[in-house]
Amino acid sequence: MTMPFLDPAALHRPVYQSLADQIARAIADGHLANGCKLPPHRSLAHDLKISVQTVSRAYEELIRRGLVSGETGRGSFVRRQEPSGDVPYLQERPGEVVDLSILKPVCEAMHLDRMKAVLAELSVDLPASAALSFRPNVIFPGHRIIAADWLRLCGLNVSPGNVVLTNGATAGMTVAMMSAASTGTVIATETVGHHTLIPLASYLGLKMVGVEIDADGMVPAALDALCRQEDVRSVFLQPSPINPTATMMSLERRKALIAVARRNALTIIENDPLGPLMENRPPPIAALAPELTLYVTSFTKTVLPGLRTGYLVAPDRLMSAVANRHLVSHWIATPLLAEIASRWVRDGTAMELVRWQRAALKKRQEIVRSMLKGIQYGAHPEGLHVWLPLQSRAEEEIFVTQARLRGVALAPGRSFQIGRDDHPAVRIAVGSASETELRSGLRIVASLHQAAPEPLLLAI
Template sequence: MTMAFLDLATLHRPVYQSLADQIARAIADGRLANGVKLPPHRILAHDLDISVQTVSRAYEELIRRGLVSGETGRGSFVRRQEPSSDVPYLQERPGEIVDLSILKPVCEAMHLDRMKTVLAELATDLPASAALSFRPNVIFPGHRIVASEWLRHCGLKTSPDNVILTNGATAGMTVAMMSAASTGTVIATEAVGHHTLVPLASYLGLKIAGVEIDGEGMVPEALAALCRQEDVRAIFLQPSPINPSATMMGLERREALIAVARENALAIIENDPLGPLIEDRPPPLAALAPERTLYVTSFTKTVLPGLRTGYLVAPDRLMPAVANRHLVSHWIATPLLAEIASRWVRDGTAMELLRWQRAALKVRQAIVRDMLAGVEYGAHPEGLHVWVPLKSRAEEEVFVSQARLRGVALAPGRSFQIGRDEHPAVRIALGAASETELRSGLRIVASLHQAAPEPLLLAI
């Protein structure tokens, strides 16, 4: 077959990696269909005037990613692809690069020490139900009471009976989507939104529609227009600066979206993994419209990455559906992690670590202001990331690849695009790298932004 889409001029070092990336994009956008046989190594090497070894390494990289299968005596073929999330974070080995792509909280030795301490405590007084029981109603009644206490810090007053314990925000999102919409119907979300929504909706038989956004998030008039055109059953919102563009939705905008939801009988799924992290924030949508909002929060982005447990709050009318769908998809949250979270909420450790995180992120954001002076970007002073708009998708692709070549991993804006409208940008996560690495990475970002990066010309 021909590989006319390959562009030698835009290949950059390491060439095998760049070649693999071009072929991967062709697979993702359908230019290379499932089952298609790739050209033999020697033929492609001749066509591109590169070494056979370079092509072999590129094919091996595609096999490692699960995009291609190599069959002895037959050649290399495009594997059948399931819907993918185009994950916006680095999937390579850490330590080789400054990773500003993955969104995680700032962590120090203190965090590991806290976990070691609580595990030592559990070794002496672990509740029997946490290890031996198999029924949520036996294990979690006390945990739900503690959950309602934590949720008050999130700005939400709710009964323990309306809380489901989950294995983090992703599990909560999944159950909420299964409960709020039925097969073939539409869930509306921000045009720049959560990177897993499209594949998740595909697996659940739902449709995702990206709705126009502005500096406060989803535009109510655009949502109302979509409701007149499509069978919309729910809206998925990230009103806190966890959303890719790092915007905080104001109270008036929240109330306007709730009005559209009520007029069109829509459920609201509110994803709020930052919980109480942001000070002086408006009340959650779940506090303003408790009759229709499914509220999702967790501890992984604010307290400890490994504390993969959280809460899903649902109104009375949706609780039977939520409970049943959680049972069939997850059965129960992991009791040990739920026990740790409950202990930390009760003894104040969770809030202590959250306040520490808030202070650490203020320092990181100050570093951003210093290093990106003169660069236009979106951020919140207590947020986990910043969002740097770019002029075009082509510039975004070059920007990310140039940063990668210089040792910095960034998340491309395309990973968060939902719908047709393009919002070229890069997301820069602040928590994974050390402060020294962060300064180094941001210095490279600033220089690339100032220089308007161009593809490298290579001597191959």
Template sequence: MTLWHPDPALIRRPAYQSLADQFARAIHDGRLANGTRLPTHRRLADDLKLSVQTVSRAYEELIRRGLISGEIGRGSFVQTQRREPEPPYLPERLGEVIDLSILKPVCEPMHLERMKQALGWLAENLPSSSALSFRPNMVFPRHRAVAVEWLKLCGLDASAQNISLTNGATAGMTVALMSVAPPGSTVATEAIGHHTLVPLARYLGFNLQGLPIDGNGLIPEALDEACRLSDIRAVFVQPSVINPTATLMDAERREQIAAVARKHDIAIIENDVLGPLVEDRPPPVAAFAPERTLYVTSFTKITVPGLRIGYLAAPDRYVAAVANRHLVSNWMATPLVAEIATKWVTDGTAMELVRWQRAALRRRQDIAGEVLAGVDYRARRDGLHIWLQLPADRSEESFVAQARLQGVAIAPGTSFRISDTPWHPAVRISLGSTTEGELRAGLGVVTKLLLGDPEHLLLAI
């Protein structure tokens, strides 16, 4: 039985964060073993001369970090053996399952043919530097210059020296977070956000704070309050439809987020993987706060999934940090894929595929509107998915499981939950991962389940 106890002399403001950090260090150092029962909130508050609310927030922070678990009626326990989070998508498509869980663009034989043609061109035109060099500065200057032109299509003016090529958006956002959020710091984000942020925060050692959202995205006042009460170092946002709720943040809200970030001198990480796919959208948040925004975009969800290449544009103050973190985590983007992306941007193929994708997605949004007629859901005309809130009396887990039993895979909304605030059950449904016929059939199953008797569905499971 451990005798370790938090030291009140080491508690700094904000107190709950400092207390949580003490517990985290004790757990990591082995001074608190797995399964150890922690003091009750009131007892620890009395011992440390803190409020019960402060201790409760510290325990909630430790739960969010995956270091302890709270069991109603039993107490709080150290939990060092963590289960890996489940992905929101079906890991492998089996049998005749209609997979509406994974977010991907519409693909037809034409896309494979374009890639084959590009690989044939590459075989004849491959520069020696892309095949033989280990030095990023020997490979990528030409690609960065082309990236400048693509970012203009995304609504952003950036200098070639400020752009890093990455192996897609995931690598870009990871490098961006490593560059602005050292271990122990806190990153704010939308309460319903990117599904990899929670495990990524755990792996990189920073804290994640989910903030309230509305129909226009992250609420600026919530970010301002969080910055006043906590040591927020950065805010991660997905303002342009790629977020789970398919929200397109308007220009005024983007400007307000930029103003709050500037007021508190925090970094902004903007995930904009759909780029020019979303027509008539406002300028990126990066355009309102270019001096502090790390902007991430890529080609995988708007052209061909196999074109795993992206751009990370960083302001001057972060360029060196981005370069160093990218070197140690990836060394450099894959040169052969970069060659294809640069060719496609230069000869217009990339934008041609974007326009094709936009038209295909609009047809599928029409299918969704037809099959889900009378059902309230959130979507955007150029989006890859819809966000469907379930009736309050419906179990999200049961609904997803029943759909799976009927041959349709959908993503549970809780996979995207960042905040511990009250939750309304919902599901995310991808529109691009199947044929139009399969999509229609899959949405038909969802509609029947939605209009069915929830008690009957529960018994069926």
């Protein structure tokens, strides 16, 4: 067989897509090196006992994904690959799909109306510095004061001088990781965590290691053990239910992890893009250990997806490093978006939209409870998603594929896997579709779960 690592028995409908997935995994696992020539269509079709047309469609799919290049007269070759996470959501939304794969807040026409209204205001009284200045210290002093007001709603009391404005949580995470660890050292995180961390760490020359989790989040003893084995400089935590398993970490667990961090001189990066969304939550880790913690929050998951601005809070000892690294990687946050966020914090619009979102998500989670009655899953009453555990990775792959064939997109658990522990599951976003679509999608999820998915028959 020309590619012995391919498994004909694991091919399922649509076969071309399943074959493309297997070849993509082979590339990611190093079975197919950069520049390697793929077998001719006819040869691979003969080996796998499928049609030449199916192989051709698989190669076309790999070209579309940017994994393979086709050269007329020479064949198909593996393209040079950069480190990349397994993106959990649909990158496009073709046709009629109930998209429960991408994590976003509930949005209605009201949200767009609010944005149009504030843009109309800015057309009248836009500060000159927001359009004309290059210097963060000229643009943002007033914004930092307002940011400190917002951060109090998140549970933090901070000085405006310890706040850096960012273009959302991703930019904040990047700067925090650049500031907390140096090339070649380790950042620890939950073994089911943020799907961008592995490629981001790779780009920065860092090693990302997954640490065992339980029903309360990262296990402190496991983090302590890792610190004895590796040169761990930082630990990246998502203690609110933005984490894939939808876990709200308890106050006791937060304190236990802080104790491990202090014992091992670790800097904590706390990713909290939900900010004040959830009521009756424990205080942020940054409030309990401000001297250890880089705290990241933003407005995109709670106020408006297009409001891609946020805050990175740093302790005094790291403030210079954070400011410099933000300068070289982003220069400044986008002034126009920062101006909108500040206006909405100051006039109460931001918190009004958070309260609206909280109520909308509670209603969505009630729909989930109704539609998935009798099925065990993880969720928070005010959360943006559901975590549905499955028995195995094979079942996960079949489950996602069957749902997609029935017009429902789900995020596979493998996209969030960091480390050796295996947690097969699907993540189901509850805010990305209408209520009608959500009910329809959950009906299909429930039927698939109750039917215990079996491998699909081969078909082109």
